[in-house]
Amino acid sequence: MNFTILRFDSIGSTNTEALNQAKQGAEEGLCVVAKAQTAGRGRHGRTWVSARDSGLYFSIVLRPKIEIKFLPLLTLMSAVVVTEVLQEFYELQPDIKWANDVHINGKKICGVLAEVAETKKGLAVVVGIGINLTSANFPSKLEEIATSIEAETGAKPNAEDILQNLTKQFAKFYRIFSGASGAEKIREEWAKKSSYFFGKTVRVKLEHETIFGKTCGIEETGALRVKTDAGEIKVIQAGDVEMLRKS
């Protein structure tokens, strides 16, 4: 996978730009990066706070040749990529909260937003990644729940170095995913890096209900299995999963 980096000083959302570029025919590997976002987007319609140089904000255009049912695994893969870089280059010990939030000591350091677009060249997926570099400009409501590389290591990292490391690891895992038994290998990597894979006591907020139970593995598509207190297995495709207590 070859990356073409498209840089912006400030932009609404790198995901929106990458989606537009994909619709105009951009090749796989286009990577839109911005120093600041004025309308950064998170999952479930939330805002992603994107102050200048406080985070790394980028989005990659993919044209995956994988079975449609496995597309959700791209977000799990992206969390694996970020986790790998944080471990290898910053000696941090991140955890992946299902499906794709990267946490350190229970605080969020990275989020992933994957979006799909129909384009004249076929289906495109945009994977947007936001990593907190410094906590200096966090709004007060984030201080309790979010962290940054600077807060965890004591030094503000160089955004360019991280981007290089991330694109390299992204290419590696995307190659694995696109190869033989790729989906299985990505699930295995994810399971190794996430304490949410098995035996975590959680509360899951769905659109119309909230369920309580223990995690018990993931489906082949990456959906989370939760065994409720009544012993029923629920399969979570999308929802907010929260740890209830250390388990």
Ligand code: BTN
């Ligand atoms: C989440 O955890 O809710 C996902 C956050 C994703 C944020 C990134 S920052 C780069 C890209 N552009 C966006 O507008 N969102 C993603």
